[in-house]
Amino acid sequence: MPMFLTEDQAMLKDMAGPFLAEQAPVKHLRQLRDSNDATGFSRDLWKQFAEMGLTGVLVPAEDGGSGLGHVEAGIVLEEIGRNLSPSPFLSSAVAAVTALKGADADMRGRYLPGIVAGDTVAAIAVDELRKHRPVETALRAERSGNGFRLTGGKQFVAHGHVADLVIVAARTAGAAGEEQGITLFAVDKGAAGLSVEGVRLADSSIAARMLFDGVAVDAGAVIGDVDGGWAPLCRMLDAGRAGAAAEMLGVAGAAMDMTVDYLKQRKQFGRLIGEFQALQHRAAHLYSEIEIARAATLKAQQLLDSNDAKADLMVAVAKAKTGRAAMLAVQEGIQMHGGMGMTDEFDIGLYMKRQRVLEELFGDSGFHADRVARLNGY
């Protein structure tokens, strides 16, 4: 598989790019923010995603989707990142779909058509404390009659306040810190005993804190095997991480482009500031970091698509590398915009805020660098 986009993939990019630039540019995010929109994204836009066949990108053809892969999902996410388009695409069409793909026919039939149709929004509830530590999952799921009762808390659940479906990592056996004994559940909106508090984050997106107070689910809500949820959880998270890396590439690319443009317009000391070597070299270094992050992300997506045994390592590399490159892009972006970079009027600050959220999502650079070390035996 050569490491550049195929013709079909290039066509998808040519479609997704203009679609998001027209329908959900940064102005769209500003409108949602300034009107204090309670949903945090546009349901109409999500429906349009469906009409364009994007919601089902990872859904197998037999389940009504287009049966494409993580490279294709990443193409859409990069454009989402580039335009800062608020969308449940990453949580619903990438992470949740990856979890549901491994479920039985009954569960696939229950949820996938709704996601493909753009009617269902799905959220991922894994984190319980302020950092992403999935192995520390402690939310309890105790057997009760034909099903389970879920008790505990989750946080940083993107779109959890409006999600029709929440995929929850819970502990059915063992103790926090153990991979064995985790089970994945599909929990429907409005379940009794579930309280949800939507919280606006720094980037104006909304994530939920969720309290499960003996929430009853039946045995059919289990995704995969009881106590054997670690493997499907990792698959779901790795899909989310590769997706977040792709979105960060879009954030980083746009931040770099607007910064380089600014260097070509802003004059000080009687010349364009882009003529100063101090800034040229920093911009060139940033370009280099983003290019390398792009390669790492594409490699991770390709390995996920070919079910390669090394995909987990490369996903960790991609999330860590892209996270750091994108952090550099937004920080250099504000610095090189000078005082204007500190104003709300300029978009660069919005990119910094979004990047901060994506950096935390599904594990930050430190978490993934540590994974790289562990997977390499040290």
Added chain:
Amino acid sequence: MTEDASFRAETRAWLEANCPPAMRQPAGFDDAYWGGRKGHFASPEQQQWFEAMAARGWTVPDWPKEYGGGGLSPEQAKILRQEMARLGCRSPLHSFGIWMLGPALLKFGTEEQKRHYLPEIAQGKIRWCQGYSEPGAGSDLAGLQTRAEDKGDHWLVNGQKIWTSYADKADWIFCLVRTDPSQKQGGISFLLFDMASPGVSTKPILLISGYSPFCETFFDNVEVPKEQIVGAVNQGWTVAKYLLGHEREMISSMGFAAGEPSLGHQLAGEYGPIEDPVLRAEIALHDVDALAFRAMSEKFLDELKHGRAHPAQPSMMKYAGTELNKRRLELDMAAGGSDALEWESARSEQGTRPRAWLRSKANSIEGGTSEVQLGIIAKHILNLPGA
């Protein structure tokens, strides 16, 4: 089975049968085979491996067959690289002819030059060196002063080069000379000549590593046959720049030839767990960058072979690859602690580790400094003003 899959299967079987076990590990400092008139094999396995690969044209797998290459498509060449990496096969021939001059001749050489020089390179018969830098022309390479005067039936070359890698071991030189003193870039030509010509002398330079891989090279009334010029007179800068791109690719991949991008993996195998948490974290972050850069190298090669790479992209590869390698060797020294300081002991193989660390400092200088590469990226990729 697809065509590629059957090529992969055949290649795998052939490598299994023909690559001696001793050649399935990275070449050390002294046991890489460089060919040439003075070339010698360090072991029978090295000779066997070289001859097996050379017989198939696989010292240069993707050069055309008529010039001594293997005639492989980009996809096949990639499969061969992957299969060699899978077994850990080392490169059968180290050669500036392969890495630098060959690509330039393929693009700018006459048919006669290609048929003459390329098979010699592929077969390791002639070892080449590069005459670029001069005492007064380093980063500002186009300021070079070595003169070549047109004497009718020959060029008369006078001047001095510096940092000529392995000039004392090379048979021929590809050399930038000034043929028009009134022009800068537009007055440079690209000559090829025999280092055994009367008037050529070399003097090794002792470096901080204790090694002398570089030389000063002097030309005193050296006569060079007229036809030994690549490209037109005064058009050598175009050839030189193209070749520099290939040199940058080569340098960018230094330190990755070993095939193990994870420094932590290598160190844990050698010393056991890395107990210092700060060092472990620095190594982990290095490994993130190293694994990402390996993906970048693969992507860059794919783009290059399919004509999709930005012409200035080698500068990015060179910058990032060399800075990463320097970082790797700093961490390698830190992990080795006082063991890694031993300079003269059998235990340290006469200081292989500290000498490699010091050697790496040249990576971001040779072939254009990191600062020169950043300038090229700024100008040609980012289109920043006045760069």
